[in-house]
Amino acid sequence: TQLLEQSPQFLSIQEGENLTVYCNSSSVFSSLQWYRQEPGEGPVLLVTVVTGGEVKKLKRLTFQFGDARKDSSLHITAAQPGDTGLYLCAGAYREQTGANNLFFGTGTRLTVIP
Amino acid sequence: NAGVTQTPKFRVLKTGQSMTLLCAQDMNHEYMYWYRQDPGMGLRLIHYSVGEGTTAKGEVPDGYNVSRLKKQNFLLGLESAAPSQTSVYFCASSYRGAGTLSLNTEAFFGQGTRLTVV
Numbered sequence: 001t002q003l004l005e006q007s008p009q010f011l012s013i014q015e016g017e018n019l020t021v022y023c024n025s026s027s028v029f030s031s032l033q034w035y036r037q038e039p040g041e042g043p044v045l046l047v048t049v050v051t052g053g054e055v056k057k058l059k060r061l062t063f064q065f066g067d068a069r070k071d072s073s074l075h076i077t078a079a080q081p082g083d084t085g086l087y088l089c090a091g092a093y094r095e096q097t098g099a100n101n102l103f104f105g106t107g108t109r110l111t112v113i114p
Numbered sequence: 115n116a117g118v119t120q121t122p123k124f125r126v127l128k129t130g131q132s133m134t135l136l137c138a139q140d141m142n143h144e145y146m147y148w149y150r151q152d153p154g155m156g157l158r159l160i161h162y163s164v165g166e167g168t169t170a171k172g173e174v175p176d177g178y179n180v181s182r183l184k185k186q187n188f189l190l191g192l193e194s195a196a197p198s199q200t201s202v203y204f205c206a207s208s209y210r211g212a213g214t215l216s217l218n219t220e221a222f223f224g225q226g227t228r229l230t231v232v
Contacts, residue, residue: 009154042204042223043157088156099164100210101172102221104157
Protein backbone atom coordinates (compact mmCIF):
# COMPACT_ATOMS: atom_id res chain seq x y z
CA THR A 1 0.00 0.00 0.00
CA GLN A 2 1.33 3.40 -0.98
CA LEU A 3 1.53 6.08 1.68
CA LEU A 4 2.39 9.71 1.11
CA GLU A 5 2.47 11.80 4.25
CA GLN A 6 2.51 15.56 4.05
CA SER A 7 3.55 17.89 6.82
CA PRO A 8 2.42 20.11 8.24
CA GLN A 9 -1.27 19.36 7.75
CA PHE A 10 -2.20 23.00 8.42
CA LEU A 11 -0.06 26.13 8.16
CA SER A 12 -1.04 29.73 8.84
CA ILE A 13 1.56 32.42 8.22
CA GLN A 14 1.84 36.15 7.70
CA GLU A 15 2.34 37.66 4.27
CA GLY A 16 6.04 37.91 3.43
CA GLU A 17 7.14 34.89 5.46
CA ASN A 18 8.86 31.83 4.01
CA LEU A 19 7.57 28.27 4.42
CA THR A 20 8.39 24.69 3.50
CA VAL A 21 5.95 21.81 2.98
CA TYR A 22 7.17 18.21 3.06
CA CYS A 23 5.97 15.09 1.28
CA ASN A 24 7.41 11.79 2.54
CA SER A 25 6.98 8.15 1.61
CA SER A 26 8.62 4.78 2.12
CA SER A 27 7.90 3.98 -1.54
CA VAL A 28 9.92 4.97 -4.57
CA PHE A 29 8.01 6.86 -7.24
CA SER A 30 8.93 7.27 -10.89
CA SER A 31 7.95 10.93 -10.69
CA LEU A 32 6.21 13.26 -8.31
CA GLN A 33 3.75 16.06 -8.96
CA TRP A 34 2.59 18.99 -6.86
CA TYR A 35 -0.94 20.36 -7.22
CA ARG A 36 -2.72 23.34 -5.66
CA GLN A 37 -6.44 23.24 -4.95
CA GLU A 38 -8.60 26.25 -4.14
CA PRO A 39 -11.99 26.00 -2.38
CA GLY A 40 -14.72 24.66 -4.66
CA GLU A 41 -12.27 23.78 -7.41
CA GLY A 42 -10.33 20.76 -8.56
CA PRO A 43 -6.55 20.49 -8.11
CA VAL A 44 -4.33 22.24 -10.67
CA LEU A 45 -0.86 20.99 -11.53
CA LEU A 46 2.07 23.16 -10.42
CA VAL A 47 5.08 21.02 -11.34
CA THR A 48 6.35 17.52 -12.13
CA VAL A 49 9.76 16.36 -10.88
CA VAL A 50 11.29 13.25 -12.36
CA THR A 51 14.97 12.87 -11.48
CA GLY A 52 16.31 12.20 -7.98
CA GLY A 53 17.78 15.43 -6.59
CA GLU A 54 15.97 17.53 -9.17
CA VAL A 55 15.14 21.13 -8.24
CA LYS A 56 12.55 23.18 -10.13
CA LYS A 57 11.61 26.79 -9.59
CA LEU A 58 8.30 28.40 -10.43
CA LYS A 59 8.58 32.11 -9.54
CA ARG A 60 8.61 32.13 -5.71
CA LEU A 61 8.02 28.37 -5.43
CA THR A 62 10.93 25.92 -5.30
CA PHE A 63 10.30 22.17 -5.61
CA GLN A 64 12.83 19.47 -4.82
CA PHE A 65 12.71 15.71 -5.41
CA GLY A 66 14.71 13.62 -2.94
CA ASP A 67 17.78 11.75 -4.15
CA ALA A 68 16.09 8.39 -3.51
CA ARG A 69 12.82 9.58 -5.16
CA LYS A 70 10.87 8.86 -1.96
CA ASP A 71 10.30 12.41 -0.75
CA SER A 72 9.83 15.95 -1.95
CA SER A 73 9.58 19.48 -0.61
CA LEU A 74 7.90 22.69 -1.65
CA HIS A 75 9.43 25.97 -0.47
CA ILE A 76 7.60 29.28 -0.87
CA THR A 77 9.52 32.52 -0.53
CA ALA A 78 7.76 35.68 0.63
CA ALA A 79 4.31 34.13 0.74
CA GLN A 80 1.37 36.15 -0.56
CA PRO A 81 -2.37 35.83 0.13
CA GLY A 82 -2.79 34.43 -3.39
CA ASP A 83 -0.73 31.39 -2.30
CA THR A 84 -3.55 30.34 0.04
CA GLY A 85 -4.89 26.90 -0.81
CA LEU A 86 -4.53 23.15 -0.35
CA TYR A 87 -1.21 21.80 -1.62
CA LEU A 88 -1.16 18.16 -2.67
CA CYS A 89 1.78 16.01 -3.65
CA ALA A 90 1.15 12.99 -5.87
CA GLY A 91 3.50 10.11 -6.66
CA ALA A 92 3.36 8.25 -9.96
CA TYR A 93 3.30 4.46 -9.91
CA ARG A 94 2.49 1.61 -12.28
CA GLU A 95 -0.57 -0.55 -11.64
CA GLN A 96 -0.58 -4.32 -12.20
CA THR A 97 -2.62 -3.57 -15.33
CA GLY A 98 0.33 -1.57 -16.66
CA ALA A 99 -1.47 1.74 -16.32
CA ASN A 100 0.35 4.71 -14.80
CA ASN A 101 -1.61 6.36 -12.00
CA LEU A 102 -1.10 8.92 -9.25
CA PHE A 103 -1.22 8.35 -5.49
CA PHE A 104 -2.07 11.53 -3.62
CA GLY A 105 -0.74 12.75 -0.32
CA THR A 106 -2.90 13.90 2.58
CA GLY A 107 -2.50 17.59 1.73
CA THR A 108 -1.25 20.76 3.43
CA ARG A 109 -3.75 23.56 3.90
CA LEU A 110 -1.93 26.90 3.72
CA THR A 111 -3.41 30.22 4.81
CA VAL A 112 -1.46 33.42 4.17
CA ILE A 113 -2.71 36.32 6.26
CA PRO A 114 -2.41 39.80 4.73
CA ASN B 115 -12.43 26.04 -22.94
CA ALA B 116 -14.64 23.56 -21.08
CA GLY B 117 -11.94 21.04 -20.08
CA VAL B 118 -13.46 18.55 -17.63
CA THR B 119 -17.11 19.06 -16.69
CA GLN B 120 -18.88 17.23 -13.87
CA THR B 121 -22.60 17.05 -13.26
CA PRO B 122 -24.27 17.51 -10.87
CA LYS B 123 -22.27 19.84 -8.59
CA PHE B 124 -24.28 19.03 -5.46
CA ARG B 125 -26.57 16.16 -4.51
CA VAL B 126 -28.24 14.83 -1.38
CA LEU B 127 -29.26 11.17 -1.38
CA LYS B 128 -31.10 9.00 1.07
CA THR B 129 -29.46 5.75 2.15
CA GLY B 130 -30.20 3.05 -0.42
CA GLN B 131 -30.90 5.40 -3.33
CA SER B 132 -28.92 5.19 -6.53
CA MET B 133 -27.41 7.86 -8.73
CA THR B 134 -24.96 8.44 -11.56
CA LEU B 135 -22.30 11.11 -11.72
CA LEU B 136 -21.36 12.24 -15.21
CA CYS B 137 -17.92 13.40 -16.30
CA ALA B 138 -17.25 14.83 -19.76
CA GLN B 139 -13.93 15.97 -21.24
CA ASP B 140 -13.34 17.74 -24.53
CA MET B 141 -9.55 17.33 -24.73
CA ASN B 142 -9.52 13.94 -26.50
CA HIS B 143 -7.75 12.39 -23.50
CA GLU B 144 -7.28 8.63 -23.32
CA TYR B 145 -7.17 8.29 -19.52
CA MET B 146 -10.02 9.22 -17.19
CA TYR B 147 -10.28 8.84 -13.40
CA TRP B 148 -12.72 9.10 -10.56
CA TYR B 149 -11.40 10.17 -7.14
CA ARG B 150 -13.05 10.87 -3.83
CA GLN B 151 -11.72 13.49 -1.42
CA ASP B 152 -12.32 13.26 2.32
CA PRO B 153 -10.90 15.53 5.05
CA GLY B 154 -7.38 14.55 6.03
CA MET B 155 -7.16 11.76 3.46
CA GLY B 156 -6.24 13.51 0.24
CA LEU B 157 -7.61 12.12 -3.02
CA ARG B 158 -8.23 8.39 -3.33
CA LEU B 159 -8.66 6.66 -6.68
CA ILE B 160 -11.98 4.84 -7.11
CA HIS B 161 -11.87 3.61 -10.71
CA TYR B 162 -10.02 4.60 -13.84
CA SER B 163 -10.11 4.01 -17.57
CA VAL B 164 -7.24 3.85 -20.04
CA GLY B 165 -9.49 4.15 -23.08
CA GLU B 166 -12.97 3.82 -24.50
CA GLY B 167 -14.66 0.60 -23.41
CA THR B 168 -12.11 -0.21 -20.67
CA THR B 169 -12.29 0.31 -16.90
CA ALA B 170 -10.25 -0.83 -13.92
CA LYS B 171 -10.45 -0.69 -10.13
CA GLY B 172 -8.49 1.81 -8.12
CA GLU B 173 -7.74 1.98 -4.41
CA VAL B 174 -11.34 2.22 -3.10
CA PRO B 175 -13.73 0.68 -5.68
CA ASP B 176 -16.27 -1.02 -3.40
CA GLY B 177 -19.82 0.31 -3.75
CA TYR B 178 -19.14 2.01 -7.08
CA ASN B 179 -19.40 1.05 -10.73
CA VAL B 180 -18.19 2.87 -13.82
CA SER B 181 -18.66 2.86 -17.56
CA ARG B 182 -16.76 4.41 -20.48
CA LEU B 183 -18.95 3.85 -23.50
CA LYS B 184 -17.65 6.97 -25.25
CA LYS B 185 -14.11 8.32 -25.11
CA GLN B 186 -15.23 11.70 -23.81
CA ASN B 187 -17.51 10.44 -21.01
CA PHE B 188 -16.83 8.55 -17.79
CA LEU B 189 -19.80 7.68 -15.57
CA LEU B 190 -19.63 6.82 -11.87
CA GLY B 191 -22.58 4.93 -10.41
CA LEU B 192 -23.69 4.33 -6.85
CA GLU B 193 -26.22 1.48 -6.83
CA SER B 194 -27.19 1.71 -3.16
CA ALA B 195 -25.80 4.80 -1.46
CA ALA B 196 -24.43 4.59 2.08
CA PRO B 197 -23.50 7.41 4.51
CA SER B 198 -19.84 6.34 4.16
CA GLN B 199 -20.03 7.52 0.55
CA THR B 200 -20.58 11.10 1.64
CA SER B 201 -17.65 12.86 0.03
CA VAL B 202 -16.51 15.23 -2.70
CA TYR B 203 -16.01 13.36 -5.98
CA PHE B 204 -13.56 14.53 -8.61
CA CYS B 205 -13.22 13.38 -12.16
CA ALA B 206 -9.93 13.87 -14.00
CA SER B 207 -8.47 13.13 -17.39
CA SER B 208 -5.01 12.98 -18.93
CA TYR B 209 -3.59 12.39 -22.40
CA ARG B 210 -1.43 9.55 -21.11
CA GLY B 211 -1.26 7.99 -17.66
CA ALA B 212 -0.84 10.83 -15.17
CA GLY B 213 2.75 10.82 -14.00
CA THR B 214 4.01 8.88 -17.02
CA LEU B 215 7.57 9.79 -17.89
CA SER B 216 6.58 11.51 -21.08
CA LEU B 217 4.97 14.67 -22.25
CA ASN B 218 1.35 15.54 -21.53
CA THR B 219 1.21 13.74 -18.19
CA GLU B 220 -0.80 16.43 -16.44
CA ALA B 221 -4.11 15.38 -14.94
CA PHE B 222 -6.93 17.89 -15.47
CA PHE B 223 -9.65 17.91 -12.85
CA GLY B 224 -13.30 18.88 -12.86
CA GLN B 225 -14.80 21.16 -10.21
CA GLY B 226 -16.10 18.29 -8.12
CA THR B 227 -19.46 16.93 -6.98
CA ARG B 228 -20.37 17.28 -3.32
CA LEU B 229 -22.47 14.27 -2.36
CA THR B 230 -24.20 13.86 0.97
CA VAL B 231 -25.89 10.58 1.88
CA VAL B 232 -28.32 10.83 4.80
